[in-house]
Amino acid sequence: MQTNRGATSLKSKQRTGNPMREFDRLPKELRLWLATAILPWRPASVRRAFARAMAQSNDPDLALDALNRLQAKLIEKDAKRVWGPDHPLASNDASRR
Template sequence: MLPTRGGHAMRQHPRSSRFAPPLSDLAPMSAGKVRPGGNRGATRLKIRARAEDPMRAYDALPPELRDWIAHAARPWSPRSCLRLWRRALAEEGCTERARARLDRAEAAMLARDSGLA
């Protein structure tokens, strides 16, 4: 006899001796607001298609910017980072302040994604 949960039989995971609830019992995504993003994780932000090779664009970035992207909390497109980086360097005139500006932009994006902003 299979274990039950909420009146439904629990199915056994094929690679485990543990039982999982039927898929119909799992909570639905929050009204379509959170999109599965593959390796990006769940996000409320728009997912955009790329027309360029992201690795080639990443390799063409300045070393300081590549380092920032490598340590960013969420994936960024090289194109958008380069646009922010050039603007920040032109206005700030210093790589440290430009990097701090990218940190602020990332914090704002994370707040917007979490629904806090």
């Protein structure tokens, strides 16, 4: 079955609860990041990843940079599997942008 996520090899999970309520409960900086994210992140996933990054750096800007790097890494991984190693986003440089 075709979904609105398109072709991807990344795992998906069933939603539990109300995703809009979860989104509304995120801090402003995470809502802004999530609104411009390339991948279809769940609010709970973003909250966990941000908390891990904050535990390491204790700096919101560095934690957001860590989210960007994580997203780039996931895109690179998916691009290699879906479109092959010659896809522009599948290069090792994609995770450093």
